[in-house]
Amino acid sequence: MKRMMLAAACAVLCAALAAPAPAAEPVKLGVVFPMTGPAAVYGQNGVKGLKLAQQARPTVLGRPVELVVADNKSDKVEASNAVNRVIQKNRVQAILGCLTSSNSLAAAPVAEQAGVPLLSPWATNPLVTQGRKYVFRICFIDPFQGSVAAKFARANLKARTAAVMIDISQDYCVGIAGFFERAFSKLGGKIALKIHYNTGDQDFSAQLGAIAAAKPDIIYVPGYFTEDALIARQARELGLKQPLLSGDAAQAAELIKIGGPAVEGLYLTTHFDEKGVTTKSGRSFVAAYRQAYHEAPDSVSALSYDSYNALLDAMQRAKSVKGAEVAAALEQTKDFPGVTGVLTLVQHNAVKPAVILKVKDGQFTYVATVKP
Numbered sequence: 001m002k003r004m005m006l007a008a009a010c011a012v013l014c015a016a017l018a019a020p021a022p023a024a025e026p027v028k029l030g031v032v033f034p035m036t037g038p039a040a041v042y043g044q045n046g047v048k049g050l051k052l053a054q055q056a057r058p059t060v061l062g063r064p065v066e067l068v069v070a071d072n073k074s075d076k077v078e079a080s081n082a083v084n085r086v087i088q089k090n091r092v093q094a095i096l097g098c099l100t101s102s103n104s105l106a107a108a109p110v111a112e113q114a115g116v117p118l119l120s121p122w123a124t125n126p127l128v129t130q131g132r133k134y135v136f137r138i139c140f141i142d143p144f145q146g147s148v149a150a151k152f153a154r155a156n157l158k159a160r161t162a163a164v165m166i167d168i169s170q171d172y173c174v175g176i177a178g179f180f181e182r183a184f185s186k187l188g189g190k191i192a193l194k195i196h197y198n199t200g201d202q203d204f205s206a207q208l209g210a211i212a213a214a215k216p217d218i219i220y221v222p223g224y225f226t227e228d229a230l231i232a233r234q235a236r237e238l239g240l241k242q243p244l245l246s247g248d249a250a251q252a253a254e255l256i257k258i259g260g261p262a263v264e265g266l267y268l269t270t271h272f273d274e275k276g277v278t279t280k281s282g283r284s285f286v287a288a289y290r291q292a293y294h295e296a297p298d299s300v301s302a303l304s305y306d307s308y309n310a311l312l313d314a315m316q317r318a319k320s321v322k323g324a325e326v327a328a329a330l331e332q333t334k335d336f337p338g339v340t341g342v343l344t345l346v347q348h349n350a351v352k353p354a355v356i357l358k359v360k361d362g363q364f365t366y367v368a369t370v371k372p
Contacts, residue, residue, distance in 0.1 A: 026066040027321050029311070030086030030116075032097030032107060037074025038199065038226065041252050042099050042300045046121060048293055049301035050096065053308035056288070060312045061321065068092055072103055079103035083110045083118070092116065093321040096307050099300065100249075101125035101172035108135045115323040117330060119311050121303035122271075124248065125175045129348040134327050136348045138307045138338070139271055140372070142172070146179025148354045148370045149220065149245055149269050154187045157243055157267075159217035161192040165207060165231065167223045169198045176222045176247050184220075192216040201227065204234050212240055222247035228266075229259030236262040243267065251299050256362055266359045267367070271299040272340045273355050275366035285339040299340070299355075306338035 031050060033043035050067060058065055068090045072079035079098045086092045087110070095111055095118040098104045104123035111118035112132045120128060120137040124145060129135045153159040162184055167173035181191050193214040195207045208231070211219060219242050221231055228250045235244070244263070248270040255263055274286045274296055285305060289297040297305075313336060314329035315321055333345040343352040356367040 024063040026064045027060055027315070028066045028068055028090055028092040029308075030083070030090065030092035030095040030097070031067050031069045032072050032079060032082045032086065032095055033069065033099055034074040034103065035069070035071035038224070039074040039100055039103075041225075041254055042122070043071070043074075045298055045301045046099060046304040048289070049297065049304035050308050052285070052288055052292060052301075053305045057309065057312060060315050061319065065312070072098055072107070074100070074103070076102055076106040079107040080110050083107040084114075087111070087114045087116050093323070094119065094311055094315075094326060096121065096304065096311065099123065100170075101128060101175065102170055104128045105171055108132060111135060117311070117314075117323055117326045119307050119330070121307040122248075122300055123172075125171050126349070127171070127175075132348070134323060136327075136330050136345060138310055138340075138343065138350050139303055140352055140354060141349050142176040143179045144372060145247060145269050145354060146176050146181075147183040148356070149176075149180050149222075149247065150183035150187055150189070151370075152267065152269070152356055153184060153218055153220070153245055154189055157218055157245070159189060159243075161190045161214075161216045161218075163193040163195065163211045163214055163216040163219050163242075164191060165204075165211075165219065165221040165223070166194065166196050167199055167227060168196045170224070172247075172249065173223055177220070180220055180222065197223075197227065199224065199227065202230065204231050205238070208235050208238050208240060211235075212238060216242060218243045218245055220245050222249070224249045225252040225255040226258060229255050229257075229263060232259045232262040232266060248299055251357065251364065253298075256359060256364075259359075263359045264362075268357050270355050270357055271352075272297070272302040273299075273357055273364065273366045276355050276369050277339070279337060279339070279342075281337055282339040302340045306336075306340050306343070310336055310338065310343075 070082040166177045244266040246268040318325040318329035341352040343350045
């Protein structure tokens with residue numbers, strides 16, 4: 001009898017040892033990007049960067065990382081709804097998104113109230129993180145970007161006067177235009193004219209006619225690529241030859257496709273260009289991205305890659321995926337070696353260099369890197 005009991009016990013033990021260990025519960029990251037709508041190109045490129053980062057680092061704290069992609073449809077209301085959905089339905093531990101400032105401003109309060117860390121790769125309006133415990137960004141903010149543009153206009157383009165075209169339906173455009181104006185004036189420049197338009201406008205003849213009458217040295221138009229391209233085409237058709245200067249939202253291949261020869265010579269401030277990469281990790285990222293997608297990475301793909309790694313770095317340091325502990329670790333991010341530069345988070349915002357590009361021969365060409 002004892003032998004039978006011993007044999008049975010051995011059989012049970014052997015079966016237990018042979019059984020596979022239960023799979024570790026995945027760490028879920030919500031990805032609330034514009035996959036459709038006017039800003040879809042940014043979301044699609046961002047997801048490319050995230051997938052590349054996930055392939056390079058598929059686990060954290062011994063658990064697999066799962067990306068839960070939710071389309072915010074380039075819409076403020078849908079951005080808020082999508083963040084709420086991935087929190088309540090998918091039970092994500094953290095969120096990467098949203099990309100544009102307007103969508104991020106709409107979504108940030110939802111994540112804040114739920115106590116779920118939200119890390120934006122690309123939202124540059126300073127109000128996105130202001131006064132919030134759980135909301136962070138991996139990019140620089142518009143006071144810095146506007147200042148870089150103003151200094152470049154004065155020192156490099158020798159501009160004494162500027163006309164500013166502002167898309168008043170976009171928080172990003174309104175914000176960066178204001179920071180440019182203040183910095184340009186402080187540097188001794190004069191704003192000759194401020195004029196407004198809205199996302200989706202097709203005819204800019206009235207605004208450009210007023211600019212022609214004002215005769216500024218440069219035209220600052222920190223808008224999204226579609227409107228920037230149309231403005232450039234119509235400006236050249238009207239005979240305006242002033243240099244055009246834009247911001248990071250113009251860095252999309254579609255700017256050149258839509259604008260054609262009219263955007264030749266356009267300058268813009270942005271976060272990343274492969275020719276400005278100086279680190280080993282940056283060069284490795286560029287090589288991997290080109291191999292995977294057969295195209296050059298842009299700022300959104302590079303920033304998304306950095307966002308994924310910075311978030312996992314915070315989880316690793318926190319030894320936890322709990323919201324409060326991850327947020328506390330994100331606050332302590334210092335000298336993180338990102339592919340877009342070495343970054344430190346100060347008051348939830350990244351302190352890092354900016355890049356200046358110029359459209360030349362139908363492509364974006366590297367001009368300079370400007371340190372903070």
